[in-house]
Every structure is written in C-alpha cells, then in structure tokens.
Amino acid sequence: MSTATAAQQALLDARYGKTQSKPEPMIWTPQVEALLSHKSVRTFLPDALPAGTIETMVAAAQSASNSSALNQWSVVAITDPVLKQRISDTVARSVPADRIPWIEEAPALLLWVADLSRGAEMTRNSGKEPVVFDYLDSFLMASIDAALAAQNAAVAAESIGMGIVYLGVMRNIAESLAEMINLPQYSFVTFGMAVGLPDNARASSIRPRPAQPMVLHYNHYEQGRYRDYLDDYETVYQAFRERQRMSKKNWSGSVVESATSMDYMAGRSALRETVQMRGFKLK
Numbered sequence: 001m002s003t004a005t006a007a008q009q010a011l012l013d014a015r016y017g018k019t020q021s022k023p024e025p026m027i028w029t030p031q032v033e034a035l036l037s038h039k040s041v042r043t044f045l046p047d048a049l050p051a052g053t054i055e056t057m058v059a060a061a062q063s064a065s066n067s068s069a070l071n072q073w074s075v076v077a078i079t080d081p082v083l084k085q086r087i088s089d090t091v092a093r094s095v096p097a098d099r100i101p102w103i104e105e106a107p108a109l110l111l112w113v114a115d116l117s118r119g120a121e122m123t124r125n126s127g128k129e130p131v132v133f134d135y136l137d138s139f140l141m142a143s144i145d146a147a148l149a150a151q152n153a154a155v156a157a158e159s160i161g162m163g164i165v166y167l168g169v170m171r172n173i174a175e176s177l178a179e180m181i182n183l184p185q186y187s188f189v190t191f192g193m194a195v196g197l198p199d200n201a202r203a204s205s206i207r208p209r210p211a212q213p214m215v216l217h218y219n220h221y222e223q224g225r226y227r228d229y230l231d232d233y234e235t236v237y238q239a240f241r242e243r244q245r246m247s248k249k250n251w252s253g254s255v256v257e258s259a260t261s262m263d264y265m266a267g268r269s270a271l272r273e274t275v276q277m278r279g280f281k282l283k
C-alpha cells in the first residue's frame, strides 16, 4: 500500500468524479495507473500504425487466460482501406447516425472472432462430430475468450501510445461482415476495435464510473444498494457530458433507453438466427 501521488489522486478524481466516494486504500502500480487512465478514442490521426503494433497487441491478447487452453478465438485485422471503408459504410447504414467517422479515421480495424472453426474441423478430421459445439456454453466460452484477448490487446495498445474504441456495432452487420471477410462456419465476430494514434486535440476525457458500492459486493449480493449511489453518479455523469459538450442525457435515462428502444438494437434483434446460421446451434 502507498499514499497516492497527486497524479494518482487526479486519476481517481477523473474515474469517479470529484464528488463521489473513492476506493481506498488503493495499491498503486504502473499497471494500475495505466488501467485507470483508459479512455475510448474516437478521433485518430491519419498516421499508419507503428510497425509491430498489431503483432504486439496480438501477443498480449494471446497471453490472456483462455478456456481450457483451447485457443478458441481469432482476430481479423482490416488494414485495407477499401475494405475498411466498405465495412464502415455498411455499418453506417445500420445506425441512426449516418456516419461513424472513427472507423473511417482509424488506420486499422480489428475484428475479434469467437472461433470454434478450427476445433470443428480438427474434430471432423478425427472422424467425430463436434456435438459439444452445439451448446450455448461453447459459444459463450469462445465469446468470453475473444473478449479477454481483446482487452489485453487494448491495454497493450494504450501502453504504446495508441488509442482504441470497441465496436459492438459490428454485430449490426454480422451476416454481411462474415461474408466480407470470408469467415468460416463455427465462427462469429463478437465486436470490432478501431485502433490508431489518438488525435489528442479532439480527444475526450476519462469517463467517470459509479462509486464502487454500486458494483462491488462482499460475500453476498446486496440487492437494491445501488439506489443509494444513483444520485451522486448522475451528478458526475451529467457534468462529464456537459464538459465534453455531449447532448444532455442522464444515466438512468440511458439505461432505460437501452432496455426499451428497439432502435438501440439496430439490426441485432435477429442475432440468434444469424449466430445459428454461422453454425452455432445455441442449445
């Protein structure tokens, strides 16, 4: 344990806002500082990625834990600007806003794939059927592993000065995306990730999170305790949006909108069928 430096205190202030309670004590390390410094980047410089960026990110991704050491994920790095533009245009047609400039601006788009295709082929080559892959758990397992890999890659990218933003919107176009990148059966793009050099002149700031008692429970789940922390989070959330010149919105409203607006689904309402068409039976 160590006393927080001014820089570390500033990170806590940014992550939780000045008015919410802060976690303490904290155990500070350079890695913890780096993690608390995360912010999604949606404004990129036109520069190419430094040589080795993708390889370094993927080495970090491969160092994440993965279920039963089965290596059930892949990543497709879209570096061809024409293909990236095609993907970007296709996504843009699926969302209310007519452009998603950060996919266009970023020099690379990584597509993180839950990938049972290698296992399915190896199993069939051994004369057996991959019956376990018919179950929801297999799909979930590969999706979890893809997410853990991607997050390690994100942390590595940020440590070398790159910025990233995850792109769940890729699932809006799951079917056509699979076609565009020649995805085999038993594989599915869980999400994308734009990566590039941040244009700090247009960058946003660290986005505050709720105070820890909203999400941290010891030994048993304290139902409803989150309500005691809502008002303080709203204050911090709305102040952040105002500072970033974002549209006026409260957090509770966003949560409710995400739970009720079919616009929010933007094409993902038929995802079960799409995933099943990709070979997963989700039993």
Ligand SMILES: Cc1cc2nc3c(=O)[nH]c(=O)nc-3n(C[C@H](O)[C@H](O)[C@H](O)COP(=O)(O)O)c2cc1C
Residues within 6 Å of the ligand: 038, 039, 040, 041, 042, 165, 166, 167, 168, 169, 170, 191, 206, 207
């Ligand atoms: C799985 C996943 C999918 C996401 N999809 C999108 C997306 O499609 N578009 C986008 O602009 N941001 C996307 N995000 C970024 C979140 O909006 C962002 O992480 C969140 O607002 C918190 O902000 P921060 O990352 O700057 O802390 C996604 C994040 C995750 C984890």
